[in-house]
Amino acid sequence: MADGSAAAGYLGVSRSLTGRAWRERPADADTVRRHQLALGLSEPLARALASRGVPADGGETYLNPTLKALFPDPSSFLDMDRAAQVLIDALLADRPMTVFADYDVDGASSAAQIVRWFRAMGKELPIYVPDRMTEGYGPSPAAFRKIRDSGVELVVTVDCGAAAYEALACAKEIGLEVVVIDHHLMRDQIPEVAALVNPNRPGCPSGQGVLAAAGVAFVLLAALNREARGRGLFEGRGEPDLRQWLDLAALGAICDVTQLVGFNRALTAQGLKVMSAWRNPGLKALLDVAKGSGPAGVFHAGFILGPRINAGGRIGRSDLGARLLSTDDPDEAIALAAELDALNASRKEVEKEILEEAVRIVERESNQAEAPLVLVAADGWHPGVIGIVASRLRERYRKPALVIGVDRAANVGKGSGRSQAGVNLGRAVQAAFEEGLLLAGGGHAMAAGLSVRPDMIPDLRDFLNTRLAAETQAAAAEDGLDIDALVTAGGADRSLYGAFQRLAPFGPGNPEPMFATANVRVERPMALRGGHVRVTLTDGSGGRLKAVAWRAEDTDLGRALLGGAGALHVAGRLKPDDWQGRESVELEIEDVADPRRVG
Structure with missing residues (x-):
């Protein structure tokens, strides 16, 4: 590690090529020392832990988050007990039910959890996902009338519904019972429904407002198990093991870009462990078609699986993602995954065209x-x-x-x-x-x-x-760039990467570690297809570090890298580089500063 102190900004950078000041991520010195002693951490890693707001007595729980320690009481959510009662009543009465889901990953993963719980209880629930183009977002009077006309008596909305006042008023009028499971912001007015579970509902005391709908749905499964157990429904049959669906809860949390703190962090961390077994046929098929591999991480969920699941709702059939995540048929999963992968490729082309036009509009x-x-x-x-x-x-x-x-x-x-x-x-x-x-x-x-x-x-x-x-x-x-540690090109290695991975999973509330390298020179700059820039960084220590800057070619940052003029300060995130079994790392560049004009 090197000394990053400076009079004006970290390494003296008060204005980088993206216009940001660089800062050392602040940490309380006493908390850093206590983390070092209690957990046996290096100073940079202990500093990173303290800088993320982890108190001296909370390090072990943070590094090893468990559901046992952090799972909230389902009853702390307004209407959660009521929702469980209504749904168990409907199960026992064998009432016709439908799950109404949003068309994104959070909606699909929420719907799949509920479908799978009821399937374990012997009841198959259909899923209704509105078409983005023709129906728009969330419940509508027309959709509810269509569902009611099909003979359905009870709808469970997931990742939508809390603010659908007109649709919910229509549901009441036509005799369609509704249970809302959501996490979006809503007004103080509470719609008249059978139950409305939303940690962001005004007055909800759960303290779990950072959850995605998939997290709320997982807590609902715990409430359903508790209600069913209390009514003796598990006498003579196995109780559904909720842990098998943690992968779906984690998928929703990551893809909806939620704050990975507290219970939500534990849910995500444990869910990624479950996902790594790739037992969900849909997730396994999607991983295979995308040619992915290895234990699941945030990258798998957010950049391999998520965009493909979303592609159905964006430019294809809106229910494809929910169907993929809820199916137990490997052949159906393979077919759905192939369709979603093709749609995702088409989505990229459409996105590229619109983005280029949008930038032209902004610039002119x-x-x-x-x-x-x-x-x-x-x-x-x-x-x-x-x-x-x-x-x-x-x-x-x-x-x-x-x-x-x-x-x-x-x-x-x-x-x-x-x-x-x-x-x-x-x-x-x-x-x-x-x-x-x-x-x-x-x-x-x-x-x-x-x-x-x-x-x-x-x-x-x-x-x-x-x-x-x-x-x-x-x-x-x-808007500054917070740096966790200063490293040399040679010191940024797999050992350093592995040590800081103890802080994972990363996301909002737990930012991925940011490393800075000082006075490095750029070798072999190369513009790649898609506007990316690949380089090799070298410094006085003789070390070499491969690096890439995504979508940077037409920016000041990209031009500085491609120009190769003089030494630069470079900041970014370390990523594994396992090409041909080398077990190395590369730097994903976030920002660049020119030491000659850092003020």
């Missing part, structure tokens, strides 16, 4: 790149990929981004937004709806969706820019 519109919010709209953009494009724009401009695809025939624009830490986009979109600027809208702090009349888009842009100006300004001031 006066002050767009400098505004608090990047908002772009165009006719014909596919609503299934605009959320991904919004994420790419947020990464590029480091501020909230909202992308709207306009359907002129229907006279409506469908928008999807992604936010920057410190800017609550969902709350702003909700305010725009209450202001009468939107047909529909909602979400959470980091993501939001909306529907708007095309002629209202300029007013919406003005409203959101005004609403978010102060938050965006404050977030920009705080």
Whole structure:
């Protein structure tokens, strides 16, 4: 390790090539020492643990999170006991039921858990997933009427429903009983339903607001087991072992980009262990078609499995993901996985075209790149990929981004937004709806969706820019790169990577370790297909470190790497490099600074 102290920013970097100051991730010195002594950790690893807010007496639980230690009482969720009672009553009465799911990974993994629990109890539940193009997000009066007309008496909504006031009012009117399992932000008004379980429901004392719907669904399974046990339903039959479905709960937590803290961290950590056995036929088939391998990690869930599962809801049939995760038929799983893999390839092409057009719009519109919010709209953009494009724009401009695809025939624009830490986009979109600027809208702090009349888009842009100006300004001031440790090119090896992996799983609330290398030189720079840049970094110690910067070719960062001019400070995340059995590492570059102009 090297000394990273500096007068102005870490390594003196107060403004990098992405416009950020570098900072040493802050940690309490006494807590660092106590972690070292109690857990036998190196100083950098103990510092990383302390900097993530782990108290001196919480290190062991953090490094080895267990469900036994962190599982919440299901009864602490408002309506959880009521939901379990209603569903067990329906099971005993053999009432016709349907699971109504959102079309993303969280919805699919939530639905699959409930379907699998009821299957273990001898009852097969159908899944209804609305079509993104023709039905839009979440429950609608039309969808509920269709379900009721088919003879269904009870619907369980997962990852949706908490804010579907019109649809839930319709359900009550037509005699369709509804149990809502959700995690999205909602208004103070509580819809009249059989039960509404949502840790983000006003007044819910569970303290589990960071959970994805898949996490809430897993707690529901525990409540169902408890209710069924209390009624003697397991006398003479085996009780469903919920641990076998932890992989689905982890998948939803990771792909919905939830805070990996507390119980949610334990759920994810244990779920990845279960996933690593690849016993779910759908997940195994998807891994095979993607040519993946090895024990499951956040990368598998977030970058191999998740995008393919989402592809069905984005540009294909919306129920493919839920069907894949809930099937026990290996042949069906293989067929569904192949279809999703092909759809994902098509999705990438559509996304690339829209992103290129969106960047051109931003660059040519006066002050767009400098505004608090990047908002772009165009006719014909596919609503299934605009959320991904919004994420790419947020990464590029480091501020909230909202992308709207306009359907002129229907006279409506469908928008999807992604936010920057410190800017609550969902709350702003909700305010725009209450202001009468939107047909529909909602979400959470980091993501939001909306529907708007095309002629209202300029007013919406003005409203959101005004609403978010102060938050965006404050977030920009705080937008620095936090460094965990300074390493040499030769010191960034598999041993260092393995040591810091003890902090995994990584995600919001537990950021992946960020390493900096100082005064390295770039060798063999190469622009790759897709705009990526690959280099080898060398320093005075004689070490060499392979590195890659994703989607960087047309940025200042990428141009600096390709130019190969002089020494650079480089920061990034270590990734395993097992090509041809070498068991090495490479650096995934996050940022670059020129030491000659770091101020």
